[in-house]
Amino acid sequence: MLDTAAPTVPAGTGWKVVARKELADHLLSARFVVLIGVLAVSAAAAVFAASGGIREVAPDATGIPALFLKLFTVTTDPVPFPFVTFVGFLAPLLGIMFGFDAINGERAQGTLPRLLSQPIHRDEVIIGKFVAGLAVIGVMLGALTAFVSGLGIFRLGLVPEPTEVARLAVWVVFTVVYVGFWLALATSVSVLVPRAATSALVTVGIWLVLSLFGGFIFRAVGSFIGGDDPTAALRAELAVSRISPLTLYSEASSALLDPSVRATGLVSLEQIDRAMVSNLTLSQSLLVVWPQIVALVALTAIVFAAAFVSFMRQDVRA
Amino acid sequence: MRRTIGLLFALMIFYPLPALAQVEGQVGLEVLYPGVVVEPGDQATFDLEATSTTPRQLELRVDGLPEGWTATFRGGGSDISRVTADSDPTSFDLNVDVPADAAEGSYRFRVVASDVGADLAASVDLEIVVRAGAGGEVVLTPDFPGLRGPADATFTFRVEVRNDTPQEVQLELDASGPEGWRVTARPTTEEQAATITVDAGGTQRVNVEARPPVNAEAGNYEVVFRVRGDGIEEELPLTVQIIGDVALELTTPDQRLNTTVTAGQPSQFTLVVFNTGTALLQGVELSATPPRNWEVTFEPEVIPEIAPGQSANVTATITPASDAIAGDYRITFRASVDQAEDSVEVRATVNPSAVWGLVGVAVIALTLGGLGWVFRTYGRR
Numbered sequence: 194m195l196d197t198a199a200p201t202v203p204a205g206t207g208w209k210v211v212a213r214k215e216l217a218d219h220l221l222s223a224r225f226v227v228l229i230g231v232l233a234v235s236a237a238a239a240v241f242a243a244s245g246g247i248r249e250v251a252p253d254a255t256g257i258p259a260l261f262l263k264l265f266t267v268t269t270d271p272v273p274f275p276f277v278t279f280v281g282f283l284a285p286l287l288g289i290m291f292g293f294d295a296i297n298g299e300r301a302q303g304t305l306p307r308l309l310s311q312p313i314h315r316d317e318v319i320i321g322k323f324v325a326g327l328a329v330i331g332v333m334l335g336a337l338t339a340f341v342s343g344l345g346i347f348r349l350g351l352v353p354e355p356t357e358v359a360r361l362a363v364w365v366v367f368t369v370v371y372v373g374f375w376l377a378l379a380t381s382v383s384v385l386v387p388r389a390a391t392s393a394l395v396t397v398g399i400w401l402v403l404s405l406f407g408g409f410i411f412r413a414v415g416s417f418i419g420g421d422d423p424t425a426a427l428r429a430e431l432a433v434s435r436i437s438p439l440t441l442y443s444e445a446s447s448a449l450l451d452p453s454v455r456a457t458g459l460v461s462l463e464q465i466d467r468a469m470v471s472n473l474t475l476s477q478s479l480l481v482v483w484p485q486i487v488a489l490v491a492l493t494a495i496v497f498a499a500a501f502v503s504f505m506r507q508d509v510r511a
Numbered sequence: 512m513r514r515t516i517g518l519l520f521a522l523m524i525f526y527p528l529p530a531l532a533q534v535e536g537q538v539g540l541e542v543l544y545p546g547v548v549v550e551p552g553d554q555a556t557f558d559l560e561a562t563s564t565t566p567r568q569l570e571l572r573v574d575g576l577p578e579g580w581t582a583t584f585r586g587g588g589s590d591i592s593r594v595t596a597d598s599d600p601t602s603f604d605l606n607v608d609v610p611a612d613a614a615e616g617s618y619r620f621r622v623v624a625s626d627v628g629a630d631l632a633a634s635v636d637l638e639i640v641v642r643a644g645a646g647g648e649v650v651l652t653p654d655f656p657g658l659r660g661p662a663d664a665t666f667t668f669r670v671e672v673r674n675d676t677p678q679e680v681q682l683e684l685d686a687s688g689p690e691g692w693r694v695t696a697r698p699t700t701e702e703q704a705a706t707i708t709v710d711a712g713g714t715q716r717v718n719v720e721a722r723p724p725v726n727a728e729a730g731n732y733e734v735v736f737r738v739r740g741d742g743i744e745e746e747l748p749l750t751v752q753i754i755g756d757v758a759l760e761l762t763t764p765d766q767r768l769n770t771t772v773t774a775g776q777p778s779q780f781t782l783v784v785f786n787t788g789t790a791l792l793q794g795v796e797l798s799a800t801p802p803r804n805w806e807v808t809f810e811p812e813v814i815p816e817i818a819p820g821q822s823a824n825v826t827a828t829i830t831p832a833s834d835a836i837a838g839d840y841r842i843t844f845r846a847s848v849d850q851a852e853d854s855v856e857v858r859a860t861v862n863p864s865a866v867w868g869l870v871g872v873a874v875i876a877l878t879l880g881g882l883g884w885v886f887r888t889y890g891r892r
Contacts, residue, residue: 213889216889217890220885221886247838248839249839251835251836251839252839252840252841254838260836332885336878336879336881339877339881340874340879343871343872343875345871346863346867346868346870346874347863347867347868347871348871350835350837350861351836351837352834
C-alpha cells in the first residue's frame with residue numbers, strides 16, 4: 194500500500210508516517226463513505242424522532258435539566274432506538290471495517306516485506322495502523338455528533354449548556370475507546386488469520402453474537418450460577434454480562450449522557466430510600482461509571498497488546 | 512247554679528221530641544241541620560231522612576214556604592214527590608231556591624211526610640236565614656307573592672285557589688303580564704286544562720308561570736292572575752323582580768384559538784370581550800395563565816365598561832421564555848368582573864428563534880466543512 198517511503202525517518206517517528214499514509218487511505222475510501230452514510234441516516238432519524246417527542250411535551254420539558262442530552266437518549270415512534278443505542282450497535286462496525294484487513298491485507302498483497310524493508314520498525318507498523326484507525330473513527334464520530342447536535346438546535350431552538358457539551362465530548366472520547374476495542378479485536382484477528390475475508394467474518398461473528406445473543410447467554414449463565422434465588426441470578430447475570438464491552442459501553446453511556454443516573458446495575462429499594470432526585474455533576478457521573486470506563490480501556494489495551502505481541506512474533510517473509 | 516241544673520234536666524227530658532219529630536210512634540222524619548244561612552238568590556239544601564216501623568210510602572210536601580220561593584225534593588238523582596220509608600232511614604234532599612230579592616231575615620216552614628191511607632204523618636220544622644254576604648267567596652293565596660331572578664329565568668308562582676262558597680264552582684284561569692311576557696296559568700295536575708273545578712270548601716293548586724322577554728331590563732314587573740266563573744271574579748297581583756344579568760364571553764375575533772410565537776420575542780394576539788348579559792359591565796379585568804417564565808401583558812388591562820350586547824377588543828402581548836423549546840403551549844386568558852368571568856384557552860406554537868435555527872445550520876455546515884478539511888489535508892492526493 195505504501196508506494197513511496199520517506200527517504201529518511203527519524204527514529205521513533207515511523208509510526209506517524211504509517212498512520213498518515215493509512216489515514217489517507219481510509220478517508221474517502223468506499224467503506225468510509227458507506228459507513229458514514231449509514232450512521233448519519235440512522236442518527237438523523239433517531240434525533241428527529243427524539244426532537245419530535247420533546248416538541249410534543251414542550252410545556253413540561255421546558256426547564257428540565259440537561260434537556261439537550263435527551264436528544265441523544267430518548268426516542269419516540271416510529272424510530273425504535275435512541276441515538277445512543279444506534280451508536281452502541283453500529284459503531285463496532287466502524288472498528289471492524291477499518292481493522293479486519295490491517296495486517297493480512299498487506300500480507301496478501303505482498304506489501305508487508307516491502308514495508309518492513311523501509312527504515313520503519315515492525316512495532317511502528319501496527320501502532321501506526323491502529324492510530325490511523327482510531328483517528329478516522331474519532332473524526333467520524335465527532336462529525337456525526339456535531340451534525341446531530343446541529344439538527345437538534347435547528348429543530349428545537351435548544352442550546353446546549355457548557356456542561357452538556359462537556360458530557361457530550363467525554364462521551365465521544367469514550368465511544369472512540371469503545372470502537373477502539375473493536376478495532377483492536379479486528380486487528381488482532383487480522384494478525385492471526387491469514388485471509389482478510391475470514392478475519393472479517395470472525396470479527397463480525399463475535400460482534401453479532403455479543404449484540405444479538407449476548408443477553409440470552411448471560412441470562413443462562415447467570416441463572417446457572419445464581420440457582421433458584423432470582424436476585425442472585427440477576428446479580429450473577431449482571432456480573433457476567435460486564436465481560437461484554439457492549440454492556441460496559443451502554444452502562445457508561447447512560448450515566449455520561451444522563452445526569453440523573455446515579456447508579457448502574459441493580460439498585461435495591463433500601464438504597465434509594467429517601468434519596469432526592471438531583472443531578473450529578475460530570476465528575477460525579479464519571480465516578481459512578483469509572484469501573485466501566487477503566488474496564489473498557491483495559492479490555493481494549495489487552496486486545497491490542499495481544500495483536501501487538503502476536504504480530505511481533507510472526508514471520509513476515511511468508 | 513241550680514237554674515243551670517234545672518235547664519239541663521229540661522233538655523234531657525225534651526231533647527228527643529223536636530229532633531226526631533216523631534208523631535204517633537210510627538213514621539219519622541229527621542234532619543241533621545234544620546237551620547241554614549244563605550245569601551239572597553242562593554239555594555239552601557237540607558239533608559232529610561225518613562223512617563217507618565213498617566215499610567210505607569210517604570207523600571212529601573212543604574207547608575208555609577214564603578211566596579216566590581220554590582222547594583224541590585231530590586232523591587236518587589231526580590225530582591221526587593214520594594219516598595218509601597222503612598226501619599232503615601231513607602235519605603233525600605230538599606232544595607229551596609231563595610229569590611234574589613228576598614229580604615234579610617228568618618223564614619220558617621215545615622216539611623211533612625204523610626201516609627194518606629194510614630193517616631200517619633211526620634213533620635219537621637226548618638228555618639232559612641237570609642243574610643247578604645253569607646255565601647263565602649273564592650280566595651287566591653300564593654305561596655310566594657314575589658319572585659326575583661335573571662331575565663332568562665322562568666318564574667313560577669304556586670297559587671292555592673280555595674272555594675269558601677257552599678257550592679262547587681267552575682273557574683276559568685287567566686293570567687297576564689307586561690307586554691312581551693308570556694304568562695300562563697294552569698292547574699298543577701293537568702298541563703292543558705284552562706278551567707278548574709273546586710268543590711265547596713275545597714282547594715285546587717294552580718301554577719302561574721311568567722316568562723320575561725330575554726332582553727327585559729332590570730326592575731319590578733306585575734303579573735296578574737285571574738279566576739272567573741259562576742258569578743265569581745277574583746284577581747291576584749303577583750310581582751316579578753328582574754335582576755340585571757351579568758355575563759360575558761371571551762373569544763377571539765375570528766374564533767381561532769391558536770397562535771404562533773417565537774422564543775423570547777413578543778408577539779400580539781387579539782381577544783374580544785362580549786357583554787352577553789343585560790347589565791352594563793364595568794371594570795372588566797383581563798389576566799392570563801401562561802407557561803412558566805412567559806410574560807403576557809394586555810392593552811388595555813382593564814376595560815372601563817361594555818354596554819349590553821356590545822364588545823371590546825383587547826390586545827395581548829405574549830412573550831415566551833427565551834429558552835422555550837419549540838412545541839405547543841397552552842395559555843389561558845381570563846376576563847372577569849365581580850359576578851362573572853369567562854376564560855379561553857389558546858394554543859401557542861413556539862417556533863425556534865431564527866437565530867438558533869441559523870446556529871443549528873451553522874453547526875452542521877461547520878461539521879461538513881471540517882470533514883472536507885480533513886479530507887483535503889489528510890486524504891490521498
